[in-house]
Amino acid sequence: MDITFLGTSSGVPTRARNVSSVALRLPQRAEAWLFDCGEGTQHQLLRSDLKSSQISRIFITHMHGDHIFGLMGLIASMGLAGNAQPINIYGPVGLKEYLRACEQYSHMRIGDRLQIHQSQPGVIFEDEHFLVRCLPLKHRVTAFGYRVEEKDRPGRFNVEKAKKLGIPPGKVYGELKKGKVVTLDDGRIINGAELCGDREVGRKMVYCTDTVFCDAAVELSQDADVLIHEATFAHKDAEMAFDRLHSTSTMAAQVALLAQVKQLIMTHFSPRYMPGNPITLDDLLEEAKAIFPNTKMARDFFSYTIQRRTS
Numbered sequence: 001m002d003i004t005f006l007g008t009s010s011g012v013p014t015r016a017r018n019v020s021s022v023a024l025r026l027p028q029r030a031e032a033w034l035f036d037c038g039e040g041t042q043h044q045l046l047r048s049d050l051k052s053s054q055i056s057r058i059f060i061t062h063m064h065g066d067h068i069f070g071l072m073g074l075i076a077s078m079g080l081a082g083n084a085q086p087i088n089i090y091g092p093v094g095l096k097e098y099l100r101a102c103e104q105y106s107h108m109r110i111g112d113r114l115q116i117h118q119s120q121p122g123v124i125f126e127d128e129h130f131l132v133r134c135l136p137l138k139h140r141v142t143a144f145g146y147r148v149e150e151k152d153r154p155g156r157f158n159v160e161k162a163k164k165l166g167i168p169p170g171k172v173y174g175e176l177k178k179g180k181v182v183t184l185d186d187g188r189i190i191n192g193a194e195l196c197g198d199r200e201v202g203r204k205m206v207y208c209t210d211t212v213f214c215d216a217a218v219e220l221s222q223d224a225d226v227l228i229h230e231a232t233f234a235h236k237d238a239e240m241a242f243d244r245l246h247s248t249s250t251m252a253a254q255v256a257l258l259a260q261v262k263q264l265i266m267t268h269f270s271p272r273y274m275p276g277n278p279i280t281l282d283d284l285l286e287e288a289k290a291i292f293p294n295t296k297m298a299r300d301f302f303s304y305t306i307q308r309r310t311s
Contacts, residue, residue, distance in 0.1 A: 001026060001150065001203050001306040003226065003265075005298040006044035007036075010210075010232045010246070010268045011066055017300050018044050019066040020268060022207060022228060024148065025050065029129070033057045035146060035207045035228075041070035042077050048301055052078050053085070057125070059132070060091030061209055062143035063098065072102040079113065088115045090124055090134075092142040119144045135220045137211035139245045145208040145220045154179040155197030162195055201309040206261070209268045212242060213251040221259035225306045228298070229255055230268035234279045235287045249284040253291035264288065267298040 002025040007018035019038030023045075026032070032054040034041075045052050052074065061067055068091075075087065089095070096116040103110050117124060125132040129151055134144040157177040167176070167190060175182050176192035179199075183189050206221045209230035221227045232246035241248045247255075249266060256264035266288060273281050281297060288295040296304070 001205065003205065003228070003304045003306070004048055004050060005265075005267060005300060005302045006041055006048065007038050008267045008269060008298045008300055008302075009066075010230070010270050012271065013038075013040060014271050014274065017269070017271075019069075020209065021070065022267070023048075023050050023055075024205060025054075026130075030054060031056045033059065033148070035059045036061055036067040036209075037071040037074055038066045039069035039073075042074045044300065045074075056085070056087060058087060058089045059119075059134075059146050059207075060089065060095055061137075061145070061207070062092055062139060062141050063094050064141065064210070067210075068095075068098070072099065072106070075099075075110065075114070076106075076108055079108075079110070086113055086115060088117060088125075090117045090119050090132075092119055092144060133220070135216040137208060137216055138214040139210045139212070143210055145206065145211065145217055147207075147220050147224070148205045150202035150204070152202045153200050154193065155199055157192075158195050158197070165190070203306045203308065205306060208255070210246055212245045212247055213254060217255045218258045221255055221261055224259065224261045225309075226263045226265060226304065227256050227259065227261040228265050228267060231266035231284055231288065232268050232270050234273065234284050236279065249288040250291055253288040253295060256292040256295070262294065263304075264292050264295045265298050265304060266295065 004023045006021040009017035009019055013019050018040050020036040021038050021041040022035040024033045034055055119134050121135050123133050131149045133147045137143045137145050172182055176195055179193040181191050204224040205226045206224045207228045208217045229252040230247050231249040231252045233241040233248045235248050235250045238248050252266050285297045
C-alpha cells in the first residue's frame with residue numbers, strides 16, 4: 001500500500017502546495033483510491049506516477065471547495081480520455097446533488113459511470129480484502145474521517161511440507177493456503193494454518209481532515225499503521241484553531257499518541273507558515289515531535305509505503 005500526497009495546503013493553493021488530495025495505491029489489485037479532490041488534483045496526478053485510469057474509489061471528507069472543486073474536472077477528463085470505468089464516490093449529504101447539478105449545467109453525460117454513496121458512521125465498503133469505516137469529525141460542516149483496513153491473511157504456504165505429507169496438489173491447496181481445516185479423501189484432517197507461515201497482519205491507514213481535536217479521530221485511528229491528520233495551525237495559534245474548528249500540530253500529535261498509531265503524517269498546512277514568516281512549518285514539526293516523535297510532515301508528491309507486518 002503506497003500513499004501519495006497530491007495536495008497539502010489548506011484553503012488555497014500556494015506555489016509549492018496544492019489543496020487537499022491524497023491517493024492510496026493498491027498495487028496488488030492495480031487500483032488507486034483517492035481521498036478528497038481539491039482544485040487542480042488532475043494536474044497533480046499528471047505530475048505523479050499515478051494513473052487516473054486506476055482510480056476506482058473516491059472518498060470525500062466534506063463539501064468545502066478546497067476538498068471537492070477538482071472532482072468534477074477529474075471525472076470529466078477521465079471520461080474524455082476514454083477512462084470511463086465505473087467510479088464509486090463516497091461523501092456527506094449534498095455530494096450527490098452537487099455532482100448531478102454540475103452534470104446538468106455543464107451538459108456533460110456521466111450516465112451510470114458514477115455510483116454515489118452517502119457516508120454514514122460505520123462500515124461503508126467491504127470486500128474480500130478491504131474494509132472502510134468512517135466517523136463524523138468536528139468541523140463547521142459535516143465532515144468524515146476514513147479508516148482503510150486491509151484484512152489479515154495467512155502466511156506463505158509451505159508447498160514442500162504439503163508434498164512431504166502426501167497431500168495431492170489441486171483445489172485442496174487453495175483451501176489450505178487460506179488456513180482452513182480440510183478433510184482429505186483418505187480421511188486425514190489437515191489444518192491449513194500449520195502449513196502456513198506467520199499470519200500477515202492487515203495494514204491500516206486513517207485520514208482525518210478537517211477537524212479540531214475530537215474523540216472520534218482517536219477512536220478511528222486506534223492502532224493504525226499510518227494516521228494522516230491535518231495540522232492547519234501552530235500551537236501558538238490554538239485559539240484560531242478552535243474558532244475555525246481545525247487542528248494544531250499538537251492536536252494531531254495528541255490523537256496519534258492516544259490512538260497508539262505507528263506513524264503520524266501531518267498535512268493541510270496554512271499558508272501563513274511559509275518560509276520567511278515568524279513561525280514556519282519546521283516549528284510545527286518540532287511541536288508535534290515533542291509529543292509524538294514518529295511524526296513526518298507531508299509535502300506535495302511525498303510518498304510513503306505501508307509495510308506488511310506478521311503476527
